[in-house]
Amino acid sequence: MGIDISSQSNSIFFIDDAGNHLIKKPFSLPNDQEGANELIKRVIDCLSQYNLSYVKFGMEATSHYGWHLHLYLASSSELLPYKPTFYVLNPSIVKGFKKIYTFLPKTDNIDAVVIAECVRFSKLNPTPLPDFKYAALQRLTRMRYHLVHNLTREKNRALNLIYLKFSTYSQDCPFSDIFGKASCAIIENFTPDDIASMPLEDLIKFVSDNGNNRLSDVNKIAEILKTAANRSYRLHPLLAEANDLALSMTLENIRFMQEQLKKLDKEISKLLKAFSQTLTTIPGIGDVLAAGIIAEIGDIKRFKNEAALAKYSGLVWTQYQSGNFNAQETSLAKCGNQYLRYYLVEAANCVRVHTVRYKAFYNKKFSEVTKHQHKRALVLTARRLIPLIFAMLSKGQIYQERGDVYNT
Template sequence: MKLIGIDIGKNKHFFCIMDQQTGEIVSLPVSFSNDKEGFDFLLQKIKSYQKESVLIGMEDTGHYHFALLKYLLDLQYTVALINPKTTDFNRKMQGGITKNDKLDTINICDVLDTPERKKQYRISKVNSFDLYEQKQLTRHHHNLKEQLNVYGNRLQKCIDIVFPEFNSLFKSKYGTVYMNLLKTFGSAEAIVDTDIRTIRKCFDINGRGNRIALTPEQLKQCAKSSIGISSTAEIIQIKHLVNQIELINKQIAEIDKKIEEFSLKTNSPILSIPGISHFSGTSILAELGDISNYKKPSQIIKFAGVAPLHYESSQFTAQHTSITKKGSKYLRKTLYQIILPVIRYNPVFKAYYQKKISQGKGHRCAQGHCVRKLLRIIYHLLSTNQKFDPVLLR
């Protein structure tokens, strides 16, 4: 078997070739450009070996390796992706104090040259690119939601200054009338100085849904007695923030529509679990990748970073520890977002949650137990392509 280690860079990559049986470096580290000419140069160097006898390894970092990975997979080469922390740890374990691109290629070959039982890499397949777009979309959704929270908090701060009574007039925030008023006026003083007919225009909305109980007259009366202060800077911020929030909501709706299309096409068995939506299901599948890369449920629990941290030293064993929080933060975030509806809509999970609470576990700890139970079920469903059946959990 020939091991080919590739160190990825933005403009150029390095590679070397090692004979696994002898440990001899067959081809010393050499660079090639990150373009078609460079890829063809690499191919010329390795095409003399049979594809079945070649294992190519590269670090799974950033995005600079995507084009090369797709190029090699299209040619039906076997490619192993390695966590950069693994290569860094391997270098330090060997006492290495020098790090450069050439030495990294050899280090990657050393990582590839590990027993099957202890392999520290995962094999990438062509179909993994089907999940790439889904992963980018679901992560973009998460990022937009975080931006929405930031803008929402800033908006509330501005409202508290210019019209602190405004939120108490509405049962829920960010409705159509709510946003129209902020976008049009921005402060209590502006509402007071406006005639009632102009205010009524903000209340005129088309489409379905219940109309709010608040009237333009009540709004104006509340604005007259408001303790808010007039601030040009805050009013400008309010109008800008409202526009940004509305734009982000439109972007999220566009993303969710595409995610649903992917989900319907995939038709994964995990969608049969009550509480898992098209978005959360797609996010879980995209973050986990090919389920065949995991041999047992504990591996995906570890990958999600929800495994309980075990700390033991001499005669001391920690009784209360947090989860490891290693691995995919997006997967972990999705799991904790959906675990409450999963508990609510599934009697088995609800009973399991209550059992942990009765054992003296806290709410968050009990949630963690349910998350790990959910991952074990997801692993089984994906491995067997079986629909969820709550009866089998009893």
């Protein structure tokens, strides 16, 4: 059975193992509980009519739209005697399979037929039902992924607005964090003209007050700000007010998202306690990174070996070979779980700072090329990290600096 899923309706088609069409044409049902009940009824009628003993359901992985249907069909007591199996297919698999049918139009009904044929022909492993313990953690770690990316976009927007207001500020910023409390207070309250004309003592007091008296050399910070203000371009008065408003709102968004991130990290750490894991024994990997990796991997027994885990994460490289030619430069495969890949790369970036073993590997890969050095070395370090993570999750082992692992 092929199901092409959308937010409001599902297109459905039935075939048997021999490729015979069991219905004349695909039909549509609402993507809700009533539609699912009608679907179960039609499936059972078809099985009875043709004296069939089992059913396979194929559906594309369409974000969250197939979540409820998959669980509802799997929990149906009426379908249980027919040993239902489910195949949630990567859209790229369906797209590639569809190419064998030349000149097919792109419609939901046709896609339902193609999905059914894909399940019939392809040697696929059934998709297990989600483990809700992992699924709950995954909701939060994926939320964090999107929040971090939104925060990065807001910061980039803020930097553009800061440049218009105070063109030399970013390059001369005397604060360790341009979006820290003291730095933002300067940006929001003063123009370059204000800072240039302000008595040095007043500027020192303002910086000290907004830095909660934690800044090491307030006098030097004030002097750097004065110098930067004198060198900066001046924004046209007609644009200054609008730019200030946009900057103020953007900085407020950044503060809000930073607070949300703190709340999310606390909740992720709380949920992680339900898991028996040793990933946090690796220097540089804290609760958040460990949770992101565990949530996306799920049960490690799903993977035959570390190579299968690497493929799932998308940390594999394409190969191009023809005759005697074998390409030396290959790109990262555009496949796999983007969330797992993100958390593995973030973990690699932290681990290479805190461990001798991975720092040496990173430096070696960094020195091998002259372009994209950091990005290339970091991704390769993430791939190097996968065997360790696979072993630790499979056997409950802890990390030792020299690279060995021991049973807990």
